[in-house]
Amino acid sequence: MVNMVTPPSHRGGPGSPDRAAPLVGVLALQGGFAEHVRALTAVGARTRLVRRPAELDGIDGIVVPGGESSVLDKLSRALGLAEPLRGALQAGLPALVTCAGLLLVAEELVGAAPGQRSLGVLRVRARRNAFGRQLDSFETHLSVAGIGGDVEAVFIRAPVIESVGPAVECLAAVHGQVVAVQQGAITALSFHPELTHDLQVHRSFVGRL
């Protein structure tokens, strides 16, 4: 709520003529990408929907949104995006991945759909639908290290992170289960900050670009 009225990030607003606002790609295969575009725009970033490999060129960062993880996996492979995206992430493209997006980039999945693959960039083991069905979906407030002590978080049939590799830092937990991690330039969240008016996550991400 309070965050809606704070000015856009230092690079993006009309008052910052010295540097262009960062251009953030938003993977737009399926799911809640429009909400990320809204949040990114609100913190002063420019956005581009990414459906084709060529649309990855020239972006300063990428958001992999929530949706249905098995659908994101199939479409990213069918449209030839999986390999270029993996390459870009491995080369250090800053990324904010949420919910199904986390599952798309994870190394190992528990409870995957038959034939479901992942990009293997984020060194974590993630459990799909870890909290249960939709009736177990919930919202809460979380302390997320490096982002804020009180971040609004909506969990929709959300995954959790069961184990992490050496270079992965845990940022937040719910009932002792890890729901946010950082690995290099990748911030991965089990939940949906984009479904709230809370812009802390997006401001932090765009501020680092």
Add this chain to the structure above:
Amino acid sequence: MVAQVTLVDELAQCADQLGRQPEGGAAVELYRQIDHQLPAHRPIVLCGRARARSVSKWSMQDLQMWILWWSAMGAVMALMTEETTATTRVKRGLADMLKGGVIMDVVTPEQARIAEDAGASAVMALERVPADIRAQGGVARMSDPGLIEGIQAAVSIPVMAKARIGHFVEAQVLQSLRVDFVDESEVLSPADYSHHIDKWEFDVPFVCGATNLGEALRRITEGAAMIRSKGEAGTGDVSEAVRHIRTIRDEINRLHGLGSEELYVAAKDLQAPYDLVREVARTGGLPVVLFVAGGVATPADAALVMQLGAEGVFVGSGIFKSGNPAKRAAAIVKATTLYNDPDAIAEVSHDLGDAMVGINVSDVPAPHRLAERGW
């Protein structure tokens, strides 16, 4: 004194409109801060789970009055930072995550697996697809719980199921089965010709059909977390789906251009609550996700309705009444994502086998048209 305030969505909107920005930084962790930091002379209004849920039934005017009254009392309004399930945001959130996707009707666990493999975002579990309901006639009811459970066990994507219009006990049963979404559907025989289900009473989210904006807003007023245009189910004829999505979009665009004094009459004409009408006029869209259903049978059909403003597609009989369901389903999924790319739609439309035979809606006698059920 810095009042630390978090508000539920609806309250936040009201506060916006009243020009009253809550002061302060992050939300309160009430359990600690009530006793220690907030001054004793300011009452605290708690919006915990019960409050958040009952508030979501109020009109915006009710909410504004409520905020004004408590603000005048010097109250600090705060949302308890507990984990809350079944809020409006959680219900509408699942619909948001289905956007850009295809939800497919399935009648067996095998079909559900084929749909999941083909890239369905969710499946609709039912006993007969609309084309068979139409052909066989008789009363169409909620599916056997065993069938729904079999489909839930077969796939990991969300499972929806249909209840009859107004049949709140079928909806209670579906919630007890823990389906992910209930479709209060005109495809089944209505159980109540006067009332739809009071969907606020449920923790499970609902999707409802609509043929025009007024109908969509009435369903949202009753608690629907997602709207689908009705089309004419079980025909394979996309013309009604096109008519309904065009009608809804046109009516939204018209509202968007009206002056504030015209919105009162618009609300009367739409037979929808004024506050919701004003919100649609302000935002230029529904407050919930809008899908298209009823008659989509080809990748081009799916891309057509997406270009007309749908946020996703339900495909009923069109897949499993066709020659090659797996291939057709995957093609419709791709066309729904790349709906603005004719080359891609051409590519996926090759060699899909026979489409469902279909019936022209004009050949369906008016009493047998499903879209006219519900009001």
